[in-house]
Amino acid sequence: MARKKKEECKAPPAWLTSFGDLMSLLLTFFILLYSMSTISLEKFYQAIKGIIQAFGGHYVIHEERVIQGKRIPLDFPDMYPKMKTRRAIEQKLQEIHQMLKKMGVKSEIAKYGTSIRLRINTDKLFPPGSEKPYKETIPLIMEMCKKLKELELPITIEGHTDNVPIRSKIFPSNWELSAARAVSVLRLFIQCGYDPRKLSAAGCGPYRPIAPNTTPEGRAKNRRIEIVIHLPG
Template structure:
């Protein structure tokens, strides 16, 4: 007699063992999950940490997150304000007009990805001092308010002429130039500019923009420069 043909092929032997293994693993993880507990405090800390890393903030009310409700998440710094070069140059042009209107000698210079506001120090600081004139402080603050609108990194640089200075406070022009740059930086912080976007440097008599052999040239070299990093 001929054997009856099988209607369906039998499964491989290994497949039965594999199915049993998957069932046991699933049971094991269900058991672990049933035994685990979730700490709401730790959960809140994890959410806050992840959100802060992306520039946001989570505010939990007292008692944590109510059941079935969502936590409010704000991202004030995740999407920074984008400024065009035209907007930045417009603000700097207004600052230039402001300085000239108040009798300060100023100019604007472009250097690749930066634009600099050059301000003569004759009406900013008394000779040999890093304490701004009282009359100059409101102008510096108004200049800061205009630059705050663009929220870009600023580098405040101090320069002097080549006439040596030697006092208890400032042994050389290097210290004087750095102190003047820092004085402007402090006024910017006081008016609310983000300190993370500010830096200061003193270059003393180096990098002159005019010859130091005439009074007019030395006057041009005594200056503060505010370098604004242009958006790419």
């Protein structure tokens, strides 16, 4: 009786054949879908614009052309932000702090998770009860703006006061005074050339003290302008 020859390779399991047929059918199905689809340039650019705006951009400039396997250059003139390291931002704020110190203006830097605050005492910036800065301090504010402008980051200018009540024809309370002072600094920043889209102002009145209002020193510390630099995510 003749011996049976040994099989050189084991036969594949039965399920593998079915699985291979399934993958082939799926591949054919997606190739068929792709062959029937058309690329809409308008929808493509709308999708790109949406992604850019989600990351802080403002608009996309593009040329109308047919995609032919080449890269299409897109201009992002206002793409936000130009990435700055936290160390570089803090170094710039230290420069401003030293500049203010030489001019006899008290200031301090407070660090938070998503922002850094430059707190500036207003006693030498504004006359008591006025929202208009001293004329001699306007160049100082403009120079401060020039340094901050290099960061190209969004900032909020906050006005703060002590709890001593103020009543005048212009300002019925400290709240209005603090808001007016913040806006005055904001307008100077705009004159300096800071992008208005990255600026905002807020008046907080006496409601966010950083020192007790029970002493002259504490009240003086609470009379301040805070420049809040919002850090990139």
